[in-house]
Amino acid sequence: MSPLLTAHNLTKAFKGPWGSLSVISGVSLSLNTGESLSIRGESGSGKTTLLHVLAGLEAVDSGELFWEGESPLSRSLAWQAKRRGLFLGLVFQSYYLVPELNVLENVLLAKRLVGGLDKAAEARAEALLLKAGLQNRLKHLPHQLSGGERQRVAIARALINQPRLLLADEPTGNLDEKTAETVMELLLNLTADAGVGLILVTHNPEFAKRTQRQVVLHKGQLL
Amino acid sequence: MFKKYFPTWPFYLAFKQLFPTGRKGSFFAWMATCGVMLGVMVLIVVQCVMGGFGAEIKRLVVETGGDIRVESGFPIMERAAIQAQLDKAPGVVAAAPYAQGVVMLQCGGRPAFPYIKGIDVERERQVVPLDRYMTVGDLNDLDEDGIIISTQLAASIGAILGSRVSVYSPLMLEKLENDEVLLPKELQVVGFFETGWNQVDGKTVLVSLETMQSLYGLETGIHGFALRLKDTKKEDATLEWLSAHLPVPLRAYTVLEANHDLLFILRLEKTVLFFITLFVILVAAFSITSSLMTAVVRKTRELGLLCALGASPSNAAFCFCIQGFLIGLVGTTLGTLGAGLALFFRNDVVHAFARLTHSEEALVRFYQFSNIPVEYAKEDFLLIIILSIYISTLAGLLPALRASRLKPAEALRSEV
Ligand SMILES: Nc1ncnc2c1ncn2[C@@H]1O[C@H](COP(=O)(O)OP(=O)(O)O)[C@@H](O)[C@H]1O
Ligand SMILES: [Mg+2]
Numbered sequence: 001m002s003p004l005l006t007a008h009n010l011t012k013a014f015k016g017p018w019g020s021l022s023v024i025s026g027v028s029l030s031l032n033t034g035e036s037l038s039i040r041g042e043s044g045s046g047k048t049t050l051l052h053v054l055a056g057l058e059a060v061d062s063g064e065l066f067w068e069g070e071s072p073l074s075r076s077l078a079w080q081a082k083r084r085g086l087f088l089g090l091v092f093q094s095y096y097l098v099p100e101l102n103v104l105e106n107v108l109l110a111k112r113l114v115g116g117l118d119k120a121a122e123a124r125a126e127a128l129l130l131k132a133g134l135q136n137r138l139k140h141l142p143h144q145l146s147g148g149e150r151q152r153v154a155i156a157r158a159l160i161n162q163p164r165l166l167l168a169d170e171p172t173g174n175l176d177e178k179t180a181e182t183v184m185e186l187l188l189n190l191t192a193d194a195g196v197g198l199i200l201v202t203h204n205p206e207f208a209k210r211t212q213r214q215v216v217l218h219k220g221q222l223l
Numbered sequence: 224m225f226k227k228y229f230p231t232w233p234f235y236l237a238f239k240q241l242f243p244t245g246r247k248g249s250f251f252a253w254m255a256t257c258g259v260m261l262g263v264m265v266l267i268v269v270q271c272v273m274g275g276f277g278a279e280i281k282r283l284v285v286e287t288g289g290d291i292r293v294e295s296g297f298p299i300m301e302r303a304a305i306q307a308q309l310d311k312a313p314g315v316v317a318a319a320p321y322a323q324g325v326v327m328l329q330c331g332g333r334p335a336f337p338y339i340k341g342i343d344v345e346r347e348r349q350v351v352p353l354d355r356y357m358t359v360g361d362l363n364d365l366d367e368d369g370i371i372i373s374t375q376l377a378a379s380i381g382a383i384l385g386s387r388v389s390v391y392s393p394l395m396l397e398k399l400e401n402d403e404v405l406l407p408k409e410l411q412v413v414g415f416f417e418t419g420w421n422q423v424d425g426k427t428v429l430v431s432l433e434t435m436q437s438l439y440g441l442e443t444g445i446h447g448f449a450l451r452l453k454d455t456k457k458e459d460a461t462l463e464w465l466s467a468h469l470p471v472p473l474r475a476y477t478v479l480e481a482n483h484d485l486l487f488i489l490r491l492e493k494t495v496l497f498f499i500t501l502f503v504i505l506v507a508a509f510s511i512t513s514s515l516m517t518a519v520v521r522k523t524r525e526l527g528l529l530c531a532l533g534a535s536p537s538n539a540a541f542c543f544c545i546q547g548f549l550i551g552l553v554g555t556t557l558g559t560l561g562a563g564l565a566l567f568f569r570n571d572v573v574h575a576f577a578r579l580t581h582s583e584e585a586l587v588r589f590y591q592f593s594n595i596p597v598e599y600a601k602e603d604f605l606l607i608i609i610l611s612i613y614i615s616t617l618a619g620l621l622p623a624l625r626a627s628r629l630k631p632a633e634a635l636r637s638e639v
Contacts, residue, residue, distance in 0.1 A: 048636075077535055082533060086533065092528075096528040096531075098239075100243035110533070
């Protein structure tokens with residue numbers, strides 16, 4: 001059986017009038033189903049870029065990428081988009097909730113995008129939000145929530161499609177210590193319970209230790 | 224199949240962005256909708272009223288002039304023979320002879336230069352609803368010494384029932400050149416009429432055919448016949464028959480054809496007004512475009528997010544087109560309803576306005592009708608509705624194109 005995610009010798013450089021800036025240079029990694037991995041690294045080391053590349057949101061200059069044995073880079077944008085929605089969930093440092101939608105609608109939006117919104121999906125969304133401790137906030141708009149609450153909504157949204165992999169980019173970067181702890185707890189528990197693979201980018205060494213594997217990214221290279 | 228190529232979520236998201244959960248709609252959405260609504264309303268009202276004017280004038284032209292005219296350009300001397308022929312033409316209800324021209328009219332020192340028409344009362348009433356036009360007096364009193372004057376003309380020269388008016392004809396000038404003097408004809412006002420069409424009411428007098436013949440020195444000649452048809456839809460058959468059976472110099476043509484220029488101008492005016500008022504919708508569309516453009520910039524990160532959640536960039540961009548479409552749809556619906564309301568109460572509105580500005584008389588004088596006519600033409604409505612929705616959707620296209628060019632990763636990194 002092919003691993004959940006395989007990256008082989010990925011390189012990425014940003015080019016512009018100012019020249020070429022190499023951000024990812026020869027990154028290879030592999031993740032098995034249900035496995036968790038943390039990536040640490042200084043600011044500017046290319047962690048966000050790497051996550052975007054792994055999610056197929058950013059084109060690479062060279063290298064290979066496989067999602068459960070399939071290579072998204074060789075497929076059409078539409079295929080990538082569709083597959084991405086089903087295969088992986090993303091959590092960002094600054095939440096990115098849609099301000100016009102309430103909590104429940106935000107979570108269900110991810111389901112709408114991949115199609116097949118039904119009663120079962122709604123029930124699952126409510127169950128996820130219950131686990132996130134937001135059962136009383138379903139009708140609230142994002143601006144009525146605290147940062148920690150917003151991130152918990154974002155985690156629920158990332159998991160609504162029952163993805164195989166969760167990519168989290170400094171999910172606690174904007175939160176105070178105590179809130180960060182609860183959010184991280186939720187993230188780790190939910191992924192572990194559902195057997196979802198996790199790649200967690202974080203600055204916090206404590207959090208990093210809680211994943212099965214840890215790597216450090218330095219100047220675009222994994223150490 | 225449909226779902227595969229046209230996912231429904233962009234509609235959902237577009238709708239939610241215009242009408243966010245828990246709010247009564249965004250300010251932008253309502254303003255843009257109002258713009259489209261006003262545009263559609265103005266367009267429909269203007270087109271319906273212009274169409275109404277056109278239809279009303281057409282109706283009056285036909286009602287006061289008959290469906291078909293038979294003329295030759297010269298006085299027709301064989302009146303009885305042609306009359307007999309016209310009476311048995313297919314589809315013809317009645318044929319009325321007439322002689323017409325211009326005269327000078329004087330009543331108590333006040334002159335006027337009306338258009339004069341000599342008629343055979345019995346036949347004319349079968350072609351034109353003359354009796355209905357009479358406001359004062361009786362059509363039967365029109366003898367060789369009588370004259371019937373339109374109300375507005377009567378008012379302007381101060382004629383009342385029984386007044387004596389002097390009529391000077393061009394024939395008098397002709398005689399004068401030969402050193403003969405012909406005295407003006409003294410006629411007595413036996414009635415007033417009003418057709419409701421200012422063009423006629425302002426400057427027309429009616430006399431008996433014999434009076435007109437002597438005024439113009441036609442002897443027993445006439446200028447032509449006005450025909451009323453059973454069914455105007457079958458006018459072509461009648462025209463064909465007439466051109467086959469009438470003696471050579473005589474020509475038959477429809478009255479609408481004769482007034483082709485007037486009707487063409489009316490249609491042209493309507494078209495020109497259509498394009499001018501269309502600009503209201505275009506302006507609204509520009510405001511939609513600029514607002515949506517700001518939205519694209521404002522929502523750059525959200526667009527990136529949609530891609531991260533599994534949307535293709537083009538689908539995410541599609542959202543903005545739909546927003547334009549939704550604004551167009553709602554605006555057009557409201558505009559159509561508003562126009563319906565405005566047209567329904569049009570006369571009350573105009574009369575209230577006229578009373579307020581003391582301009583009721585001027586209104587009638589310059590706009591021919593005292594009530595505003597409307598014509599609800601299906602094609603006009605359809606054209607306006609389709610066009611305004613189309614333009615509104617196009618207004619969302621530019622922002623959508625811009626959104627579709629965003630790279631997901633860059634959009635997610637965007638600072639705004
Ligand atoms: N679109 C871009 N154009 C040019 N340089 C970029 C772009 N995006 C990121 N970078 C650069 O790539 C490097 C890595 O960025 P990033 O992946 O955000 O690092 P991290 O997430 O580890 O802080 C940084 O030096 C940043 O300036
Ligand atoms: Mg980063």
